[in-house]
Amino acid sequence: MSIAVSKYAQSQEYGTVYAYDITMGDFSAKILSFGATWQSMTVPGKDGRRRDVLLGFDTLEGLLGGDYEGMIVGRYANRLSGSVTINGENFDLEKNENGVTCLHSAKEFSFANWASRTVGEDTVELIHYSPDGASGFPGRVEATVRYTLTADGAMKIEYRAVSDKDTVLNFTNHAYFNLSGQGDILTHTMKINAAAYVPVDKLDIPWGEIRPVENTAFDFRTAKPLGQDMNAPDEQIQNARGYDHNFCLDGEAGTLREAAVLRSEEDGITMTVLTDNPGIQMYTGNFLDMPGKGGVHMGAYAGVALETQYYPDTPNRPEFPQCTFKAGEEYHSVTEYRFSVDK
Ligand code: GAL
Numbered sequence: 087m088s089i090a091v092s093k094y095a096q097s098q099e100y101g102t103v104y105a106y107d108i109t110m111g112d113f114s115a116k117i118l119s120f121g122a123t124w125q126s127m128t129v130p131g132k133d134g135r136r137r138d139v140l141l142g143f144d145t146l147e148g149l150l151g152g153d154y155e156g157m158i159v160g161r162y163a164n165r166l167s168g169s170v171t172i173n174g175e176n177f178d179l180e181k182n183e184n185g186v187t188c189l190h191s192a193k194e195f196s197f198a199n200w201a202s203r204t205v206g207e208d209t210v211e212l213i214h215y216s217p218d219g220a221s222g223f224p225g226r227v228e229a230t231v232r233y234t235l236t237a238d239g240a241m242k243i244e245y246r247a248v249s250d251k252d253t254v255l256n257f258t259n260h261a262y263f264n265l266s267g268q269g270d271i272l273t274h275t276m277k278i279n280a281a282a283y284v285p286v287d288k289l290d291i292p293w294g295e296i297r298p299v300e301n302t303a304f305d306f307r308t309a310k311p312l313g314q315d316m317n318a319p320d321e322q323i324q325n326a327r328g329y330d331h332n333f334c335l336d337g338e339a340g341t342l343r344e345a346a347v348l349r350s351e352e353d354g355i356t357m358t359v360l361t362d363n364p365g366i367q368m369y370t371g372n373f374l375d376m377p378g379k380g381g382v383h384m385g386a387y388a389g390v391a392l393e394t395q396y397y398p399d400t401p402n403r404p405e406f407p408q409c410t411f412k413a414g415e416e417y418h419s420v421t422e423y424r425f426s427v428d429k
Pocket of ligand 1: 164330
């Protein structure tokens, strides 16, 4: 068990970016100060060969031109329909998508170089302050993220944030997983413990419906290959060219519980996602198209993101579980990605 820190990049705009390599037996992970990014996760397969199960880049430039690979997203992960109303006051947000919607709070927390330090031999702590008014949101927010690689092969991510004004807080990690470390995820199986999901309009904004998954392509209550219904004649699937939806997790939000299980039979690797969040966005990388690590092209379905979160556009949807926090009130959330290897 060890952590090594090194200089990853020097940027005129962002300063020195640090990399933390955490090693724990057969598992290792790299965390970057820029974007508080989970840059790599090395896991042995049943053949004993180690593979990096995260999509991403070798350089800061790659990350800057990417699709949030491994980054922390906040203060509001996912989409908001252009504005939020807090205590009756309307706040116009930065409309970084189609000039209409606010995706991942524009660059607020992802495109920032966080302050960072090690805690013990297994944890990296990152802190970033975002000013009042950033991307249009009220309140100066201090966010702290802790990544811990546990002895049994889990990456535990703990999020804390506090604002000096009432605001919305909803953080996630945007890692894309591919348990083979190459190719696509169409033959990986997925299980999601959700009896319902949130359908969205053409701009990926919900209208408030929570739709049962039963008899739809969205039923992952029993594990099935991700590719199985990827082309289903379902308007939601067709519009997104695959999955890009929030699943409403079973069980009680606020309690750490199993959310999803991703597995590659071929590699003998299983990843179990646990979270205390009410939802999880599954995005199957439908529009990925860029060079990644080692210059290898990342195309559609090269990886799958499992973003634990509150539902999209929650502040404008009173029927969804709410995430408006009072000034000084702490937002706290935990998500774990547990890796296990067939013996
Ligand atoms: C996901 C989102 C996708 C896409 C991606 C970033 O969280 O659901 O629609 O925007 O982020 O490219």
